[in-house]
Structures are given as structure tokens and as C-alpha cells.
Amino acid sequence: MRNSIKHIAVASLVLALAACGNVSHDIARDGGSASQMVWPEPGATTPMHKGGTFPNLANLRQMKAGLNKPQVSDLIGYPHFSEGVWGVREWNYLFNFRKPGSDEVTVCQYKVLFDENKLARSFYWKPESCAALLDEPKPAAPVAAAPAAGKPRVLSADALFAFDKAELSPEGRRTVDDLAAELRGQGDKLRSVRIAGYTDRLGGDAYNQNLSQRRAESVKAELVRSGVPAGVVTAEGFGKADQVKDCPDGKRSELIACLAPNRRVEVKVDTTE
Template sequence: MKHTKKMQVFALALLALGMGGCGNVSRNVANDGHAAGELVWPAPEATTPMHKGGTFPNSADLRQVHAGLNKQQLSALIGYPHFSEGVWGVREWNYLFNFRKADTSEVTVCQYKVLFDENKLARSFYWKPESCAALLEHTSPVAAAPTVPAQQKRVLSADAAFAFDKGSVADISPVGRDELDKLASQLRDGDARIHIAGYTDRLGAIAHNQSLSQQRADAVRDYLASRGVSANRMTSEGRGEAFPVKECPNGSRAQLIACLAPNRRVEITVRE
């Protein structure tokens, strides 16, 4: 009987956690979760007591966050939100993350925001400051594993490398081919591992963006292979609209397309 009462109390505590909080911090989160009328960030010192000072996330898990995850899947990767907006009934989760640079004691504190659509699926992701997005590649949360030096990561503008809304090898522009030819000449020798990740902006259907990002990553891989880089050393991944590096307010379509250009990219990471 006592055991049953304890379980009931525990269940009520979990319910209070899930339903509690003050709701969304940002204003007018869009039904599709791709934007908000105004992004508002909680004060870093306003974390819940158990998350005081933020956490050191697992970078490998954080890289797996992408659009379409439900809240249970997201929490399995990076935990529940660090602030008191609530858990189940809200359309926004906020985190306070610490990143430690490899071989140093220097720590960078970043805020991370996830917006959900009306079905409570993760749809858009934001960093404050925006430069924190790059820390996933250049820092280690616990300095336990080697990180990739900045000079070994190349970012190609998808707009410059491909025709609009195209993603095959045949669609790679002359500018894109020149860039990849230069890169191939540096990567032919040696045994470095090469990971190619494609990204889109938040415009368009999620399934289409995911497919296009994968197609472009595969095209870059295949082009490098045609220039003598061993295919066995390369992997490719489409990340759709995940991990935007630029936040843009809603406006005319032309303005929004121009503003979101940095998010349309292909990242090539070389690991020695």
C-alpha cells in the first residue's frame, strides 16, 4: 500500500513537471514550427535548479537532432529543456549548453532553442549567439575525444554549387566544380576520413528538403570520387533544414530566400 502511494506521488510529480511552466517564451510560434513572430530567449541564469549553469552536451548526440523528432526522441538525445517553459504542452524548448575547446580550459556558453509544430514535432533550431553552431565541429564537450581543426572543414554554398532546386552531379555548376577539383587534389592521398553533410533552408516541404540535402551530399561525394578520392573514405548525409546558421524574420519571399542563403550549404569535414 505504501509502495502504491509512493508511485502515485511520483506520477503526480511527473505530471506537474510536464504540465507546469509558463508556456512559450517566444511569441506567435507558427503552426508549422518554422518561425516565430519574435524569438525571445530566457535569461541564462533563469534555468531550473537542476540545470543551473547549463550542461556539457554530447556533441555526437546533438548532431543527430533534426526536424521531425518528437519530444521523447529529442529528450533521448539532449535531455529535457533547461528552463521552466514546461515539457509536453508547449511549442518551444530552451537549453543552456557549455562547450569546452580541446586541450584548453576555456568554456563557451551557448543557448539553444527548438520550435515545434502544432503536432509537437521539432521543426526549427536556433543558437544564441549564431556562431555557436560551429562549435559542434570545433570543440569537445568533455575534451575526451579529438576534434576536427577548423581548417579541415570546408563549407560550399549550395546556391553557388548547384542550380536552383537541383542536386545531381550533372547539376553542379562550373564554380562548384572548380572548388571541388581543388579539394580533390588535396584529398586524393592519405587515409583521412571525409564526411559530407548537405543542408537546406526552412522553405519548402520537409520531406523534399531532406531528399534534396541528401542528393546534394551524394553528388559531392560522387564528384570527389570521380576525381580520384577513394569512395571508401567518404560518407554522405542529408540533414535537411536542421542546424540553421542564420536566423531570418518573415518577410517577402525574395527577401527570405536571400536572407536564408547561408543555411543552404554543403559541409565537408576531413578527419585525420
């Protein structure tokens, strides 16, 4: 009996000494940090966790501050090293992650620090880049539908160009580039893209005709630069024709603002079924 007690005491002492090399030093009372972070050697896992495990990512993503030890163990299991289970304030894990569509495996260490009430408070990765493995995969961006055939997309000229200019502004270029991405998504279905430029009624006929043509050409050039086939794109200016809003004469600044809907570029797209 006395020998059995002695053997148990020796075994406990051996485990305690082994654990000392695995745990961090001076963990803060709130579990938020440690004066010296210690990571166990990856080869020092317990026999049942030799080589680490492949964690359930959905469970691992649910790890958060405030979980108690039974809750942590339900999500990711008990620690993989011999630092202990109930009396200690940190648990260490060795996790394997397989890259989608590949046999390549990334090995990461994961550490949980607990506060004095044995509630999980902080979480660490070695290397730190392993944290990105928990990021949710981004859904593929849906291909936006191009403007419906027969119904033109109306773009505000004021949003595309500076006042009295025909060069696309940076924001205007981004708008046209987004439209180009939609059109490219139509692939071989894209038959024609007709661009029509319009101005308001202020100014001379010839001047407005020229301005509307140059603006339509600028939109065409940007679409082509962004990958829309040049052969399907046409551009034409219509000056002050087809006014969509009539405004009474008055203070010039107020009149210009009122006439804004007339300053536009319309893009009409035809596609095959």
C-alpha cells in the first residue's frame, strides 16, 4: 500500500514537472495575457493526440471569451498536451488544416488562456497567420445582369464628368468599369451596346451636340478599354434632344440643378436569348 502511494506520488510529480515546460508564466488574473508565453514542442503531445487533430472548423469558429472548460472541450476537445485539465489556466492544441482541393496540410498550434474563474478569455495561434484559416469563405460574387434588352441604363452625366467636360472623372470611370464587368459577363450573348449622350437645354445647339458626342465617345472608349468588344459598341451624341424634364427659367444655379436629369448618358444593350 505504502509503495503504491509512493508510485502515484512520483507519477504525479513527473507529470507536474512535464507540465511546467508546457505552460505560460504568470497568466493575468483576467486571463487576457501572460508575462511569458510558452508553447509546447509539437512533438510533445499526449499519445492519443500524436500528430495533432483535424478540428471541426464550424466548432472552432464558435470559440469565444466566457466559455467554461466543459464548453470548450465540447467544441474542440480536451488539450493535446500534458499541462493538465482542471487546475491549469491554459490549454494547448495541435491542429491540422488541409487546403481545399489539395493534400497539403498546414500545422498550427492553438492556445486558450483562462481567467481565475476558469473561463476562457484569450486565444492565440502559432504561427499567427493560422488565424486566417478560420475566415469564412467568401461567396462567389453573382454575375450582375446587364441592362435589360430594350430598356436603356441611364447614367447621370454630372456623376460621370466634371462640369462642361467630356473626360471621365475617377468616380465616373469606376461607374463605367462596373458596367463593363456586367457586359463582359454576357459573353457571346452580347450583340450590341449603343451609347447615347444628351445635354440640358442651356447653351447653343452646336456646342451641346459636340459635348454630348464627346461624352458618349468617352464612355465607349472606357468600355472598350475595360474589355467590352469594340465591334459591338457605338456612340452617338444627341445634344439637347429628348429632354426628360422641363424647368421654368429662374435663378441660374437653381435652373442648372433642376435640369440635371436631362444631362445624361443612356446605354442600351441588346443580347441574344
